[in-house]
Amino acid sequence: MKLKSATLRAFTAVHTWTGLVAGFALFVAFYAGAITVFHHDLPAWQSRAAASQSVQSLDDAQRLLDGVLQRHPEARTHVGMLFPGAEWPQSSAYWQDASGTWLFATLDDLDGSPKPPQAGLPELLNELHYSLGLPVVGTWLMGAVSLLYGLALLSGVVIHLPKLVQNLFALRPGRNLKQFWQDAHNVIGVLSLPMHVMFSITGALLCLLFVLMTALDPLVYDGKLMGAVPVAMDTAPVRAAAGVQAPTGSLAMWRARSIEAARAQGIGDFEPSYLKLGNAGDRNAVVEVTGESSRSLGPLGSVALDAGTGELLATQLLGRRDANHATLAATYALHFGEYGNALVPWLYFVLGVGGAFLFYSGNLLWIEARRKRRQQAQGRAQVNMARATVGVCIGFCVAVSAAFVAAQVFEALAPAHVDAGIRWTCFLAWAACAAWAALRAPARSAREMLWLAAGVTTAIPVAHGLAAGLWPWTSAAAGLWAPFWVDAVALAMGFAFARLALASTRRAREGEPNSVWADPAPGA
Amino acid sequence: MMWSRASAGLVAGFFLAAALVGLGGWALPGPWQSTIVPGLVAFFPLWIGAAGAAFGFSSGRRAWGWLGGLALAGFGALWALRALGWVQ
Numbered sequence: 166m167k168l169k170s171a172t173l174r175a176f177t178a179v180h181t182w183t184g185l186v187a188g189f190a191l192f193v194a195f196y197a198g199a200i201t202v203f204h205h206d207l208p209a210w211q212s213r214a215a216a217s218q219s220v221q222s223l224d225d226a227q228r229l230l231d232g233v234l235q236r237h238p239e240a241r242t243h244v245g246m247l248f249p250g251a252e253w254p255q256s257s258a259y260w261q262d263a264s265g266t267w268l269f270a271t272l273d274d275l276d277g278s279p280k281p282p283q284a285g286l287p288e289l290l291n292e293l294h295y296s297l298g299l300p301v302v303g304t305w306l307m308g309a310v311s312l313l314y315g316l317a318l319l320s321g322v323v324i325h326l327p328k329l330v331q332n333l334f335a336l337r338p339g340r341n342l343k344q345f346w347q348d349a350h351n352v353i354g355v356l357s358l359p360m361h362v363m364f365s366i367t368g369a370l371l372c373l374l375f376v377l378m379t380a381l382d383p384l385v386y387d388g389k390l391m392g393a394v395p396v397a398m399d400t401a402p403v404r405a406a407a408g409v410q411a412p413t414g415s416l417a418m419w420r421a422r423s424i425e426a427a428r429a430q431g432i433g434d435f436e437p438s439y440l441k442l443g444n445a446g447d448r449n450a451v452v453e454v455t456g457e458s459s460r461s462l463g464p465l466g467s468v469a470l471d472a473g474t475g476e477l478l479a480t481q482l483l484g485r486r487d488a489n490h491a492t493l494a495a496t497y498a499l500h501f502g503e504y505g506n507a508l509v510p511w512l513y514f515v516l517g518v519g520g521a522f523l524f525y526s527g528n529l530l531w532i533e534a535r536r537k538r539r540q541q542a543q544g545r546a547q548v549n550m551a552r553a554t555v556g557v558c559i560g561f562c563v564a565v566s567a568a569f570v571a572a573q574v575f576e577a578l579a580p581a582h583v584d585a586g587i588r589w590t591c592f593l594a595w596a597a598c599a600a601w602a603a604l605r606a607p608a609r610s611a612r613e614m615l616w617l618a619a620g621v622t623t624a625i626p627v628a629h630g631l632a633a634g635l636w637p638w639t640s641a642a643a644g645l646w647a648p649f650w651v652d653a654v655a656l657a658m659g660f661a662f663a664r665l666a667l668a669s670t671r672r673a674r675e676g677e678p679n680s681v682w683a684d685p686a687p688g689a
Numbered sequence: 690m691m692w693s694r695a696s697a698g699l700v701a702g703f704f705l706a707a708a709l710v711g712l713g714g715w716a717l718p719g720p721w722q723s724t725i726v727p728g729l730v731a732f733f734p735l736w737i738g739a740a741g742a743a744f745g746f747s748s749g750r751r752a753w754g755w756l757g758g759l760a761l762a763g764f765g766a767l768w769a770l771r772a773l774g775w776v777q
Contacts, residue, residue, distance in 0.1 A: 175744045178691060315737035320744070362734075369733045377729060384704075385711030385767065390725070397725040489726040496730060 173324060180320040185531060185550075187313035188524040190297060192558045194307065194368075195524070197294040197565065199517025202502055202510045204287035205252055206647035211285050211572045211583075213633045216645050221249035225272055226256040227416045232275040233258045234413075234445050237268070241445040248420065248437045257282045280584070286572050289587055290565070295372065298592065308372030315365035318358065325351055342677065343533045350526045353519055360516050361523075367500035397489040400481045401443065401453040401469035411448040411473045416440075422475045423454035423468040430482050432458045435466070442472060451478065458483050462504050463494025521558075528554040536680055543681045551607035551681040559614040560598025562662070566621040567594040569655070570628045577632035607681045608673040615666035623659035626652035693749020698740030701756035706735035708763025715767060715776040 168176075200207075209216040226249050233240050240260035249256045259269045259281075268277035281288060289298075296303025322329075333355060336348045354361070370377075382390040395403055420437050427435030437456040444450045450472035457464045466482035481490040498504040502513035532547050532554075571590035575583040598617075602610040629652055630636040637656075640649035673684045710728045714721045739756055746752040770776045 171747070172745055175691070175694070176741075179741075179744050312733065312737060315733065316740055319737060319741040323741070365737070366730065366733050370730060374729065377732060381707055381710065381729075381732070384707045384764075385714065386721070393722045393725060397722060488724055492726040492730055496726075 168323070168327065176320040176323045180317055180324055181531060183313040183317040183320065184524070184527045187310045187317060188527055189553070189557050190307065190310045191314055192521050192524045193297055193561055194294055194310070195517045195520040196561060197290045199514045199521070200565065201287065201290050201294050202513045202517065203647075203651070204291065206651060207287045207290075208285065209645065209647040210629065210651040212576055213635065215254075216633075216635070216648055218254045220251070220254045221256055221272070223249070223416055223420070225249070229256055229258055229270065229272045229275070230416060230442075232272075233260070233270050233277070236275055237262075237270075237277065239263055241447075243441065243443050244445065245439060245441050247439045248416070250436070250438065252438065255282070285584060286568065286587060288584075289568060289591060293565075293591075304372050305376065308369055308376070311365050311369035311372060314361075315369065318354075318361050318365060321354060322358070325355070329355060343530070346526055346530055346533060350523060350530060353523050353526075357516050357519055357523070361520065363499050364520075367496050370496060371500060398493060399441075399453065400455075400467040400479050400490070401441070401451045402478055404444065404449045404451050406444045407448040409448040410446060411450070413442075413445050413450050413472050414452070414470075414475055418475050419452050419454055419470060419472070422470055422477070423456065426468045426470075426477050426480060427456070427458070427466070427482055430480065430485060432466070432483055434458050435482070438465075445472065448473065461494075461498075463491055463496075463498050464504055465494045465497065525554065525558050528558075532681060538679055541679055541683070541685060543679075548607060548681055552602050552605075552610070555607055555611045555614055556599035556602030559611070559618055560595050560602060562618045563598050563614065563621055564591045564595035566618065566625060566655070567591060569625045570621060573625075573628035573632040606685075608669075608684050611682065612666050612669045612673065615662050615669060619659050619662035619666055622655055622662055625655035625659075690749065691744075694743045694746060694752045695740075697746075697749055697752035697756050698743030701753055701760055702736055702739030702743060704760035705739045705756050705763060706732050708760050708767060709735050711767045712763060712770075715770060721776075 209218075226246070230244075230246055233244060237260065239262050240258070242260075244258055244260040246258040247253045247256045255271060257269050257271045258277075259267055260277075262268055266279055268279060269281050270277035271282050274282075292298050292303075295307055297307065299306065325332075332348070332351060334352065336352060337344050339345065378390055378394070382388055386393075419440060423437055424435050427433075435456045435458050437454050439455050441453045441455075442450065443452075451469060452472040453467050453469045455465055455467040458466060461483050463486075464483075466480070466486065468480050468482065469478040470476065471478060481487070486494065502509050528550060532550050535544065535547050537543055537547075568587045568591035571587050572583065575586035579586065598614060602614060604610075605613070626637060629648065630639075635643075635645065635648050635652075637649055637652045640646070640652065669682070672682055676683060678686060710732050713731065714724045714728045717724055743752040743756060746755065
């Protein structure tokens with residue numbers, strides 16, 4: 166396939182600029198997102214108490230629900246709740262107060278608070294992933310980044326298309342380093358393209374769903390969209406409260422009835438994971454039980470019941486879902502990697518770190534393409550891009566590892582301030598790294614920052630061992646595999662950072678001297 | 690040059706994608722309510738595709754002309770189909 170050279174130039178410019186503008190945010194989103202895949206395993210690593218926690222009984226969960234409904238009249242209108250199980254050993258209930266703020270309650274804290282239970286590391290990483298940690302605008306910003314990312318993917322495929330097949334497995338190490346980085350960028354980009362396309366679409370949708378619905382409503386849906394959304398996205402029919410009191414059923418009854426309803430549709434392994442209860446205490450109370458079943462790209466299905474009598478009202482279960490519910494379930498599952506077997510989260514982790522590398526290598530290619538080949542001193546734009554790439558990207562890796570170490574330190578010394586401590590450590594470490602990189606020669610700050618990342622990341626299992634007494638071998642011996650794997654992956658990543666630090670040291674001393682990545686010649 | 694094509698993709702491309710989602714939603718069999726979520730999911734690749742296509746035109750004027758014209762035609766067709774009662 167041949168393209169006109171003017172077209173090729175235009176798409177190259179689009180790829181360069183969308184890639185640069187979105188690249189930094191995407192690096193953060195992918196690195197944090199790769200770790201977020203294992204968000205269920207992080208609480209057990211963060212605190213010893215969570216590691217040895219047993220699964221709450223359904224009776225305890227029932228006492229939580231009864232307590233919340235009794236104390237909080239607003240929760241009777243609408244309350245959500247988790248079924249205790251493997252994913253969430255302890256149930257929590259959540260509802261909106263009169264001002265629209267979401268409140269969360271657990272059996273130990275029936276009064277509820279705006280802070281979700283089990284905040285800590287997974288919550289911080291998740292916020293960094295979808296909003297860079299910025300409130301409100303962060304989500305829209307990441308939505309815009311997802312769109313630029315889509316445009317970068319499209320233009321990248323167009324410019325690479327003429328040679329895509331013949332160069333797919335070409336990885337040419339040697340004197341021409343630009344060619345090597347270009348090959349690495351291309352092969353990762355092409356082989357993980359389906360995943361990138363999926364993330365750019367589902368990411369944009371998750372960040373911008375309400376903005377998009379507001380925009381499309383008057384344009385194509387006659388202003389009737391918002392009224393139609395509950396039917397399209399929920400399972401339970403909308404029922405107004407009757408104003409007549411009636412006893413609300415029990416968790417055990419809803420659980421049994423929903424499993425029975427799923428089995429009647431041929432789904433033998435339906436496992437309820439959460440519920441939404443409306444009009445509690447009223448004759449028209451409705452409960453919607455959502456659960457997982459295996460062997461589907463969209464494993465979540467739901468059953469709506471009359472909460473008082475247990476009468477079946479509606480289902481959206483595997484194989485019989487309508488287009489809206491099937492698409493919604495698949496969109497969520499694809500983005501979060503919540504389908505298939507235990508290998509899928511690892512695949513997402515690898516692809517996520519690989520994606521972060523893709524954006525990092527894109528920045529390196531930009532600098533390399535503009536390198537002045539005949540002189541040591543490089544242009545200001547190249548130097549600043551190198552500083553920003555080192556400070557923001559490698560600095561973020563340092564900050565995330567520092568947050569992990571801080572989690573152990575604060576859990577041991579000041580358990581009441583863990584969440585604040587993790588946050589402050591993370592953002593201060595990131596800011597310090599960015600400032601450090603802004604002041605130093607990029608060749609120097611790159612290796613310093615990589616050694617720092619190696620040190621702080623290796624300190625993760627050490628801090629865990631010292632603070633919680635859980636070393637990798639003690640975790641493994643006790644069968645606590647979640648904390649074991651967090652420590653093991655941290656060790657592996659610390660090793661990888663050290664290898665990268667060695668490589669960049671060697672490159673600075675022995676590589677091509679006319680570059681931002683070379684040390685100045687002695688005496689120069 | 691780049692900016693006029695970029696704005697064509699951003700603005701005209703947005704309306705073109707909206708018109709296509711509307712046509713899909715209304716013209717597919719069944720009520721429009723039954724394709725809300727697939728329509729919302731399809732919107733983003735359509736918009737990105739239109740924004741990318743804008744850079745394939747030789748000038749911003751042509752990009753605006755084609756994408757804007759197609760968007761207008763799309764909304765016209767949507768309006769006509771519904772006014773004639775051929776879709777619901």
